[in-house]
Amino acid sequence: MQTSTLILALLVLTAIAYQLGRARSLRVAGGPRGARKLHSLPAYYGLLTAIWCSLPALVVVLGWQALEDRIIAGQVVQSMGGGVQELAPGELSLVLNDVRNVVAGNVKPDAVAPEIATAALRWQRLDGLSRTSAAVLALCVALAGGWITLSRIKPTMRARNRVEQIVRVALMGCSLIAILTTIGIVLSVLYESLQFFRFVPVTEFIFGTQWSPQLAIRADQVGSSGAFGAVPLFAGTLLISFIAMAIAVPVGLFSAIYLAEYASRGFRAVTKPMLEVLAGIPTVVYGFFAALTVAPLLRGVGERLGLEVASESALAAGLVMGIMIIPFVSSLADDMITAVPQSMRDGSYGLGATRSETIRKVVLPAALPGIVGGVLLAVSRAIGETMIVVMAAGLSANLTANPLEAVTTVTVQIVTLLVGDQEFDSPKTLAAFALGLVLFLVTLLLNVIALKVVRRYREQYE
Amino acid sequence: MAVESKTQSRSAALETATAAAGGSEPTARRTVGDVSVPNPVMTCRQVNVHYGDKHAIRDVSLDVAHNEVIAMIGPSGCGKSTLLRCLNRLNDTIPTAVVTGTITLDGQDIYERRQDVVQLRARVGMVFQKPNPFPKSVYENVAYGPRIHGLAADRTELDEIVQTSLQRAGLWEEVKDRLDQPGTALSGGQQQRLCIARTIAVGPEVILMDEPCSALDPIATARIEDLIDELRQNYAICIVTHSMQQAARVSQRTAYFHLGDLIEVGSTDMIFTNPKHRLTEGYITGRFG
Numbered sequence: 001m002q003t004s005t006l007i008l009a010l011l012v013l014t015a016i017a018y019q020l021g022r023a024r025s026l027r028v029a030g031g032p033r034g035a036r037k038l039h040s041l042p043a044y045y046g047l048l049t050a051i052w053c054s055l056p057a058l059v060v061v062l063g064w065q066a067l068e069d070r071i072i073a074g075q076v077v078q079s080m081g082g083g084v085q086e087l088a089p090g091e092l093s094l095v096l097n098d099v100r101n102v103v104a105g106n107v108k109p110d111a112v113a114p115e116i117a118t119a120a121l122r123w124q125r126l127d128g129l130s131r132t133s134a135a136v137l138a139l140c141v142a143l144a145g146g147w148i149t150l151s152r153i154k155p156t157m158r159a160r161n162r163v164e165q166i167v168r169v170a171l172m173g174c175s176l177i178a179i180l181t182t183i184g185i186v187l188s189v190l191y192e193s194l195q196f197f198r199f200v201p202v203t204e205f206i207f208g209t210q211w212s213p214q215l216a217i218r219a220d221q222v223g224s225s226g227a228f229g230a231v232p233l234f235a236g237t238l239l240i241s242f243i244a245m246a247i248a249v250p251v252g253l254f255s256a257i258y259l260a261e262y263a264s265r266g267f268r269a270v271t272k273p274m275l276e277v278l279a280g281i282p283t284v285v286y287g288f289f290a291a292l293t294v295a296p297l298l299r300g301v302g303e304r305l306g307l308e309v310a311s312e313s314a315l316a317a318g319l320v321m322g323i324m325i326i327p328f329v330s331s332l333a334d335d336m337i338t339a340v341p342q343s344m345r346d347g348s349y350g351l352g353a354t355r356s357e358t359i360r361k362v363v364l365p366a367a368l369p370g371i372v373g374g375v376l377l378a379v380s381r382a383i384g385e386t387m388i389v390v391m392a393a394g395l396s397a398n399l400t401a402n403p404l405e406a407v408t409t410v411t412v413q414i415v416t417l418l419v420g421d422q423e424f425d426s427p428k429t430l431a432a433f434a435l436g437l438v439l440f441l442v443t444l445l446l447n448v449i450a451l452k453v454v455r456r457y458r459e460q461y462e
Numbered sequence: 463m464a465v466e467s468k469t470q471s472r473s474a475a476l477e478t479a480t481a482a483a484g485g486s487e488p489t490a491r492r493t494v495g496d497v498s499v500p501n502p503v504m505t506c507r508q509v510n511v512h513y514g515d516k517h518a519i520r521d522v523s524l525d526v527a528h529n530e531v532i533a534m535i536g537p538s539g540c541g542k543s544t545l546l547r548c549l550n551r552l553n554d555t556i557p558t559a560v561v562t563g564t565i566t567l568d569g570q571d572i573y574e575r576r577q578d579v580v581q582l583r584a585r586v587g588m589v590f591q592k593p594n595p596f597p598k599s600v601y602e603n604v605a606y607g608p609r610i611h612g613l614a615a616d617r618t619e620l621d622e623i624v625q626t627s628l629q630r631a632g633l634w635e636e637v638k639d640r641l642d643q644p645g646t647a648l649s650g651g652q653q654q655r656l657c658i659a660r661t662i663a664v665g666p667e668v669i670l671m672d673e674p675c676s677a678l679d680p681i682a683t684a685r686i687e688d689l690i691d692e693l694r695q696n697y698a699i700c701i702v703t704h705s706m707q708q709a710a711r712v713s714q715r716t717a718y719f720h721l722g723d724l725i726e727v728g729s730t731d732m733i734f735t736n737p738k739h740r741l742t743e744g745y746i747t748g749r750f751g
Binding site for chain 1: 550552555557580581582583584587588589590592594595596597598606607610611657660661664
């Protein structure tokens with residue numbers, strides 16, 4: 001039986017179980033009038049029956065699927081004999097791949113060695129057997145689950161509480177998925193980074209000022225020094241983030257102040273959605289804009305002023321990134337400013353303060369922690385931003401504070417290290433994970449601080 | 463306190479009812495009692511307030527005398543808070559509010575074009591229903607007003623203003639050792655006295671209080687009421703309150719509002735013992751409200 005058919009059959013069974021459970025609850029209560037004697041609404045008895053009918057059966061199906069392949073492979077290998085079991089893991093998996101190809105019909109059975117063809121036949125037979133037994137087992141479990149629940153339905157059974165308990169566990173499971181995924185990603189990055197630090201010492205990575213992530217294949221190769229000092233990358237990241245924040249913080253903050261305190265309702269109604277549109281533009285589009293419009297413009301201006309501006313400059317990337325972050329800063333600051341209670345403003349006006357005095361001395365100080373939190377979130381966005389810098393900042397790892405030169409960032413290097421054909425045991429590739437780990441730690445730290453600050457602010461007025 | 467009614471001017475009660483143009487709106491009720499006092503600090507004449515379509519106050523005339531506490535009572539939505547907010551033009555911050563009529567402070571029309579709202583609010587201070595100290599230190603809360611108006615030449619003078627204001631508000635003894643702690647950390651009653659100190663610090667002539675005790679417990683309320691009585695020696699005080707006992711305890715004159723009309727004004731003793739208008743009587747005897 002196909003898995004999809006099996007699932008469909010289980011669904012039908014579940015639906016039937018629901019109806020049966022519901023009907024039985026009414027019957028044990030003595031007809032439709034008896035619903036009042038039941039602990040829970042009849043639908044809860046139906047739901048409970050349906051859940052116990054479907055959930056264990058689904059677990060059986062999924063568990064079977066997960067183990068099936070390994071068990072069959074083991075069986076097949078055992079049956080092949082002839083020293084196959086003594087093969088190295090790599091060679092064994094090659095042999096199994098051949099078998100799988102035959103089973104899947106990619107290769108004709110007469111095109112391979114006879115023992116492979118026999119193994120493939122055996123595999124097919126085992127596979128069919130396994131599917132049938134899975135289906136039988138699942139259906140049995142479903143029927144048994146439904147039956148047991150049905151037989152236990154009594155007016156005193158607390159069906160609602162049980163259903164709610166199961167739902168609560170399901171909700172918790174969903175929230176765990178996010179946490180587990182994060183932990184998984186961190187662990188995998190951590191593992192690869194540790195691999196990298198076996199090739200390159202941590203101190204060299206963190207304090208080295210040379211970045212040239214290549215390794216010589218031959219000893220006499222030219223230009224493959226293989227330096228893994230990440231300082232230029234962090235310097236570049238910080239430079240660009242600094243330029244971006246220098247644009248985004250004042251502009252975003254002032255626009256938020258204007259929108260929250262001064263703007264007429266009509267102006268606000270037009271401007272707020274516009275800012276949100278700005279936030280919705282994909283970063284790759286900002287990337288074009290930076291590389292094709294802003295960078296040449298800056299170069300032209302620089303030439304006229306007699307300045308040397310690289311065609312890919314930190315300034316161009318930073319400027320555009322700043323524009324990208326403006327709506328982020330402005331909408332967060334706007335929320336924080338409007339969250340300051342009107343009574344604060346009234347109190348200040350009541351003492352004869354002007355509007356600007358009220359904003360400067362009461363509203364902004366009250367909103368400041370929240371605004372700082374928002375700015376920190378924006379910084380972590382700027383540091384993690386990739387597309388704009390890939391297109392506009394360049395690849396050369398210069399250690400410079402001059403915004404007119406090309407610099408490179410951590411994210412750009414991760415992209416270039418991982419694009420294309422890679423071997424996963426060379427420090428060149430593994431360096432990307434180490435960079436990712438550092439980037440993750442920095443943004444995590446910033447986010448934690450920002451959230452703490454924002455939360456403390458929220459409590460102040462409640 | 464009963465002296466007030468003896469010295470009250472004998473001039474005819476002001477005609478407050480005007481013919482409503484168009485006639486679709488009910489005519490304003492005529493106020494019972496004498497709305498005017500000799501030598502008033504503030505006067506209101508034929509004040510109307512609209513919030514958009516809503517006519518919140520109809521043709522209200524009322525005077526505020528020096529060194530008196532005038533209580534404004536009435537059921538919710540009767541317009542007493544609205545009138546209060548007109549007296550220091552705090553209604554200006556509400557975009558839909560339209561105020562007509564004349565309100566004067568020491569004979570000057572406060573809605574005149576030349577009138578500086580900032581100056582006006584320094585002279586007519588306000589204490590709000592919920593204590594609203596700024597999220598700053600106790601000291602900074604009180605120093606806020608003097609700072610923005612440039613009332614102190616140096617730090618010593620500012621210290622002095624802060625201290626006297628806190629003393630007058632009866633808060634000094636409780637906070638003198640923690641002036642640098644946040645004002646929001648004080649108890650509700652202390653916060654409200656801090657707000658009063660903050661208002662006094664600017665040196666106003668009139669203090670408006672919008673239900674200043676409604677968020678406080680009885681003990682804190684009693685302290686504020688004592689304070690109001692002391693403050694009367696230096697300021698004119700308008701207090702809006704929902705508690706008739708409070709009005710009876712702290713005020714010399716009482717004004718009863720009903721659905722945007724000023725129904726009756728008189729000495730507090732008179733209003734509570736011998737109300738002239740049936741609506742006033744109904745409200746103070748608890749038949750509605």
